[in-house]
Amino acid sequence: MITLKELSEKCGVSIATISNVINGKENVSEKTKKRVFDAVRETGYQPNFMASGLRSTKTKRIAVIAEEISAFSSPAIVEGIMSACEYAGYKPFLQNLRMYARNIFDNGEKFKEVVQDGIRLALAIKVDGIVFVAAHSRKVDVFPENLEVPGVVCYAHSASEKYPSVLFNDEKAASELVRHILSKGYKNIGMIMGERNSVHTERRIAGVRTALKEAGIELGDDRILFGLWRRETGFELAPEMIAKGVDAIFCGNDNIAAGVCDYLRDQRKVPGKDIGVCGFDGQEFASYMYPKLTTTKLPLLQIGGKAGELIIAQIKGESFDKKEYSVDCTFVEGKTI
Amino acid sequence: MITLKELSEKCGVSIATISNVINGKENVSEKTKKRVFDAVRETGYQPNFMASGLRSTKTKRIAVIAEEISAFSSPAIVEGIMSACEYAGYKPFLQNLRMYARNIFDNGEKFKEVVQDGIRLALAIKVDGIVFVAAHSRKVDVFPENLEVPGVVCYAHSASEKYPSVLFNDEKAASELVRHILSKGYKNIGMIMGERNSVHTERRIAGVRTALKEAGIELGDDRILFGLWRRETGFELAPEMIAKGVDAIFCGNDNIAAGVCDYLRDQRKVPGKDIGVCGFDGQEFASYMYPKLTTTKLPLLQIGGKAGELIIAQIKGESFDKKEYSVDCTFVEGKTI
DNA sequence: CTGAAAGCGCTTACAG
DNA sequence: CTGAAAGCGCTTACAG
Numbered sequence: 001m002i003t004l005k006e007l008s009e010k011c012g013v014s015i016a017t018i019s020n021v022i023n024g025k026e027n028v029s030e031k032t033k034k035r036v037f038d039a040v041r042e043t044g045y046q047p048n049f050m051a052s053g054l055r056s057t058k059t060k061r062i063a064v065i066a067e068e069i070s071a072f073s074s075p076a077i078v079e080g081i082m083s084a085c086e087y088a089g090y091k092p093f094l095q096n097l098r099m100y101a102r103n104i105f106d107n108g109e110k111f112k113e114v115v116q117d118g119i120r121l122a123l124a125i126k127v128d129g130i131v132f133v134a135a136h137s138r139k140v141d142v143f144p145e146n147l148e149v150p151g152v153v154c155y156a157h158s159a160s161e162k163y164p165s166v167l168f169n170d171e172k173a174a175s176e177l178v179r180h181i182l183s184k185g186y187k188n189i190g191m192i193m194g195e196r197n198s199v200h201t202e203r204r205i206a207g208v209r210t211a212l213k214e215a216g217i218e219l220g221d222d223r224i225l226f227g228l229w230r231r232e233t234g235f236e237l238a239p240e241m242i243a244k245g246v247d248a249i250f251c252g253n254d255n256i257a258a259g260v261c262d263y264l265r266d267q268r269k270v271p272g273k274d275i276g277v278c279g280f281d282g283q284e285f286a287s288y289m290y291p292k293l294t295t296t297k298l299p300l301l302q303i304g305g306k307a308g309e310l311i312i313a314q315i316k317g318e319s320f321d322k323k324e325y326s327v328d329c330t331f332v333e334g335k336t337i
Numbered sequence: 338m339i340t341l342k343e344l345s346e347k348c349g350v351s352i353a354t355i356s357n358v359i360n361g362k363e364n365v366s367e368k369t370k371k372r373v374f375d376a377v378r379e380t381g382y383q384p385n386f387m388a389s390g391l392r393s394t395k396t397k398r399i400a401v402i403a404e405e406i407s408a409f410s411s412p413a414i415v416e417g418i419m420s421a422c423e424y425a426g427y428k429p430f431l432q433n434l435r436m437y438a439r440n441i442f443d444n445g446e447k448f449k450e451v452v453q454d455g456i457r458l459a460l461a462i463k464v465d466g467i468v469f470v471a472a473h474s475r476k477v478d479v480f481p482e483n484l485e486v487p488g489v490v491c492y493a494h495s496a497s498e499k500y501p502s503v504l505f506n507d508e509k510a511a512s513e514l515v516r517h518i519l520s521k522g523y524k525n526i527g528m529i530m531g532e533r534n535s536v537h538t539e540r541r542i543a544g545v546r547t548a549l550k551e552a553g554i555e556l557g558d559d560r561i562l563f564g565l566w567r568r569e570t571g572f573e574l575a576p577e578m579i580a581k582g583v584d585a586i587f588c589g590n591d592n593i594a595a596g597v598c599d600y601l602r603d604q605r606k607v608p609g610k611d612i613g614v615c616g617f618d619g620q621e622f623a624s625y626m627y628p629k630l631t632t633t634k635l636p637l638l639q640i641g642g643k644a645g646e647l648i649i650a651q652i653k654g655e656s657f658d659k660k661e662y663s664v665d666c667t668f669v670e671g672k673t674i
Numbered sequence: 675c676t677g678a679a680a681g682c683g684c685t686t687a688c689a690g
Numbered sequence: 691c692t693g694a695a696a697g698c699g700c701t702t703a704c705a706g
Contacts (some may be wrong), residue, residue, distance in 0.1 A: 001485075003699060014677040019701060027675060049461030051699035053387040054682050069431075070416055075406055082433055091458065094406075094431040096419055121428065124386030125462050148338075258625050265627060285622035288595050290602060340683060351693040356685060364691060388683035391698050 002043050011039035022047065053126045062092045062311060063122030063130045065115070067105075069096040071135035072283055073300055077154050080304020081131050088312045090128070095121065099135060115142050123148065129311040132156075133304075137167065137199045150314035154307045157199070157324065166307045166325045170200055173296040173329035174207025174250075177278055180294070181248050181337055182215050186276050189219065190246035192237045192256050194229035201226070201252065204280065208250055227256070234259020248276030248337060254283045254295055261289060261336070276337035282330070291335030299327040339380050348376035359384065390463045399429045399648060400459030400467045402452070404442075406433040408472035409620055410637055414491050417641020418468050418648075425649045427465070432458065436472060452479050460485065466648040469493075470641075474504065474536045487651035491644045494536070494661065503644045503662045507537055510633040510666035511544025514587065514615055517631070518674055519552050523585035523613050526556065527578045529597065530589035531566035538563070538589060541617065545587055564593070571596020585613030585674060591620045591632055598626060598673070613674035619667070628672030636664040 004015040011018075013032055021028055021036040039045070053059060062085050066074050078094060085092045095118050104110040115132075119142075122130050129149050132142050134156030141159035143151040151163040158165040181189060191208060193201045205224060212219050225241055227233030234256035241249055241260075251257035257279030261271045271277045272291050279286055282297025306325055314320065341352040348355075350369055358365050358373040376382070390396060399422050403411050415431060422429045432455050441447040452469075456479075459467050466486050469479050471493030478496035480488040488500040495502040518526060528545060530538045542561060549556050562578055564570030571593035578586055578597075588594035594616030598608045608614045609628050616623055619634025643662055651657065 005699075015700080016677055016679090016702085017675085020676090023701080029675060032676080046457060046461070048391070048699050050387050050390040050463060051682090052701070054385070054391055054684085054699080055701045069406075070412055075412060078433070079407055079435070079438065082435060083438060086435070092433075093462075094433065096415070096429075096431065098416070098419060098423070101416065101420060120383060124383070125430075126387060261627070285625040288622040288626050290598070290627045342683075352684080353686085353693055353695090354691085357692090360685080366691060369692080385683050388698090389685070391683080391700085392685045 001048065002045050003048070004045075007036075007039055007043060007045050010043065011035045059126045059128055060090050061125070061127045062090045062308075063125075063127040064092050064094045064133060065097065065118045065122065065130060066094060066133040066135075067097050068099045068135040069094070070100055072281070073155060073298060074133055074135060076300035077133050077304040077307075080301040080306075081133070081154070081308040082304075083301075084305045084308025085312065088308075090312060090315075093122075093125065093127065105135075116144075119143065119147070128315045131307050131311050139199075150311055152307045152311045152314075154303055161323060164310055164320045164323055164325065166303050166310065166327070168299050168303060169326045169328050170203035171207035171210070173280070173331075174204040175211040176329075176331050177250065177280070177294075177296055178208050178211035179214075180331065180333070181250070181276060181278065182211070184276065184337060186248035186337070187217070188245060188247045189217075189223070189250055190241045190244055190248075191219075191224045191250045191252070192234055192241055192260065193224060193226050193252035194233065194256065196226040204252065229253050229255060231255045231259040231262070234261075235263045238263035242275065246275075248278070251277065251279050254279035254281045254286045254293060257293055257295070257336070258285070258289060261293075272334075272336040278334075278337045282332050286332070286334070289334075289336075293332075294334035294337040295332045296329040297332050298329055302327045338385065339382050340385070341382075344373075344376055344380060344382050347380065348372045396463045396465055397427050398462070398464045399427045399645075400462075400464040401429050401431045401470060402434065402455045402459065402467060403431060403470040403472075404434050405436045405472040406431070407437055409618070410492060410635060411470055411472060413637035414470050414641040414644075417638040417643075418470070418491070418645040419641075420638075421642045421645025422649065425645075427649060427652075430459075430462065430464065442472075453481075456480070456484070465652045468644050468648050476536075487648055489644045489648045489651075491640055498660060501647055501657045501660055501662065503640050503647065503664070505636050505640060506663045506665050507540035508544035508547070510617070510668075511541040511587075512548035513666075513668050514617070514631075514633055515545050515548035516551075517668065517670070518585050518587070518613060518615065519548070521613065521674060523674065524554070525582060525584045526554075526560070526587055527581055527583035527585075528556075528561045528587045528589070529571055529574045529578055529593050530561060530563050531570065531593065533563040541589065566590050566592060568592045568596040568599065571598075572600045575600035579612065583612075585615070588614065588616050591616035591618045591623045591630060594630055594632070594673070595622070595626060598630075609671075609673040615671075615674045619669050623669070623671070626671075626673075630669075631671035631674040632669045633666040634669050635666055639664045 008015045018036050082092045099105050130151045133154045137156050140156045143163050153165040209219050225237045238260045260277050264271050279293050279295035282295050286293040286295050345352045355373050419429045436442050467488045470491045474493050477493045480500050490502040546556050562574045575597045597614050601608050616630050616632035619632050623630040623632050
């Protein structure tokens, strides 16, 4: 790689002036400018990033740290962030913490260590800001209080006041789904959810109850079953729920809904005819199910986009006005309810 | 951030020696080592990456440049690469070229420019090697002949002899599928493929023909229909194919197969009963279809893993023995054929 | 408008 | 075994 010094010899302009030209400083004659640009073009000169990074501060680079890029929600969020960054002239770099593969979600110590390493590395390549993308919602404490650049948390609640979070509105989406269910004439609703002590579980149940209450219906605790956020949970808990005499099952996510449909099929029953089923998340596969699953689509692109805007605004010195930003989901009408 | 100099003052050891200790050089007394490590721990000293990068060459960092992280194949390939890198003690950084969002797949000039930018940036943050992850197979010319670090191409054919490619074996997988189809008693096979001038199309047809020939069956050109790699293509071309009197449809990918199933359902026919259908790719949604789709699963993790091994071997000075590495797909038995 | 010089925080021979 | 010194390729006051 050719250096400033060589370029200087080539075009007979001092390295200081060349540096000024390249960095768009004022007070350089058109003539020298031209000489420099010609030489740059001719030689294909590229500034050494390490050297300039050692001296200057802002790099127009943003780090995106994803807990797990294989999580269904992550690619779209990342895409949203990157799109916003690029629009603003920032270059995003992605790190994948690979929490699933390393199996460290539930390990507090290791988790902290891995996250810290990621942040350290991001700081090492000199970024102007860091966006953290969680793989599932919960309260996360990822950024140290004295982080030297702005930080934003996506898809989880930031533990610290210093770093805002961007999430979606579980409660509202759940209410909307229930209103649709009721409008179809279903009256006797049960829920099959993922883990009990999850923010999502809690909020979605609250949303369901709100909408039911509007219609004068009370949802008893016995009408809510808990398992994992998986297809198998739907399959395994469906018989128990059906035995309660429900006519529609609100599932905690699309995977659980698919499991419920699996069970219904095994029983020679058709989802949406014999019993109503809805999911949550709006994953790609939901539209490939037969019948097509009724669900609600997470605003992943928008979450990423908002996070990108937030980080850039902060880099530019603006402050954020809310601690948590919440984006709405979109109802997806299928044939299962 | 605390610097070497401050650390030096703190523990009374010269910066040169501290540097040696931190970088694990021999010939340092245990006593000084301890003093240095204690001071490092106490102060939380972190070497300035820019400064060290400016001086040394190897960084144990690898760039992964993905054409499009939203492509269904990319996350798993990237995961495979990262896993291999981490195993070997290398830290991967991911760039997303966002070809879809920017709509530059078919734009030769812009494509080249964007790829070049990506490589430049990777070189700028000083990586020891670059892995390129294509979003779909074709011949790609991404690395310049004089790239200063090793390069590997995933999921596409590298145009240059200098950079090996890692792909999967379309032909073999297609033959395997056809042997399964024949074993189920189907005799009259038709194909609905994606774009005609695609490497995948060509190879899969070749694989189908090979297996059919083994059974003494000739596949006429009129039994192959072309469209796009999309669900709509399956839906739109299914009637034409069925009119030819086939009893099984080999689809170019899972999306097309889903479209064919959509059509059959509309006609009150059941895939796997009234007519056989198989896909290709083994996407997640295939297992959510009803009936479950028979297909073949792309070895994405393995492709990434192999690419990771290849890049690391080259960094360590070893050379590769093949220009193209091909990994086998895995047959996925469903209920549609 | 232009350039000589200091300095960013490290690593790397090299002298002792 | 330890440290003084040069130098990596830039940027940034500052003098002219």
